[in-house]
Amino acid sequence: MVEDDGAFAGRAGLNTTHVAGEPVVELAWAIVGPARGRGLAGRAAVAAVAAARELELEEVVSFTLPDNLASRRVMEKAGLAFDRDITHAGLPHVLYRLRL
Ligand SMILES: CC(C)(COP(=O)(O)OP(=O)(O)OC[C@H]1O[C@@H](n2cnc3c(N)ncnc32)[C@H](O)[C@@H]1OP(=O)(O)O)[C@@H](O)C(=O)NCCC(=O)NCCS
Structure with a gap:
């Protein structure tokens, strides 16, 4: 859960x-x-990446609709990089990936 001033x-x-x-x-x-x-x-997102490292995961991904620029920026701020265009739930998406 994300909290803002409680x-x-x-x-x-x-x-x-x-x-x-x-x-x-x-x-x-x-x-x-x-x-x-x-x-x-x-x-x-940065905190979730830190948790993934603690769990010794090999990588994490994130995906969104191509025009969700705010979400794409969040992916970049968390250290993920564009991997490729994909289709998800019948819609074009962009897939980002971070190898840990
Ligand atoms: C996407 C979402 C999670 C972003 O949450 P947020 O708390 O506003 O994100 P942050 O403030 O941490 O960062 C947003 C970044 O996107 C940037 N941004 C926002 N709108 C943008 C736009 N239209 N074009 C380019 N960049 C944009 C902001 O400038 C910011 O980058 P910065 O910190 O370098 O200035 C929120 O808008 C949301 O919940 N949207 C609906 C649900 C959703 O889309 N979830 C993700 C599905 S994959």
């Missing part, structure tokens, strides 16, 4: 899933509207 502000963390036929550990986030734009997702 109030619920969203969720972020690690999730096991499949993407483009590959089993992955996904880094995902969502911040409630009023709390956006203050760096919360970026800080939560």
Whole structure:
């Protein structure tokens, strides 16, 4: 859970899933509207990457719709890099990856 001054502000963390036929550990986030734009997702993503390192994971990925520029920026702030274009849930997505 992401908190802002003690109030619920969203969720972020690690999730096991499949993407483009590959089993992955996904880094995902969502911040409630009023709390956006203050760096919360970026800080939560960096904390999730630190948790992934503690868990000795080999890599994490994240994916989003190509025009979700805020989410793509959060991926970059957490150290992930563009891997490739994929189709997910029948829609074009961009896949980012960080090898740990
Ligand atoms: C995407 C989301 C998590 C970002 O949360 P946030 O707390 O506002 O993110 P941050 O403030 O940490 O960082 C956002 C970054 O994107 C940048 N950004 C925001 N809108 C942008 C745009 N339209 N174009 C380019 N960059 C943009 C911000 O400038 C910031 O980068 P910076 O720190 O270098 O200035 C939030 O908007 C959200 O929950 N959206 C709906 C759910 C969603 O899309 N989840 C992700 C699904 S994969």
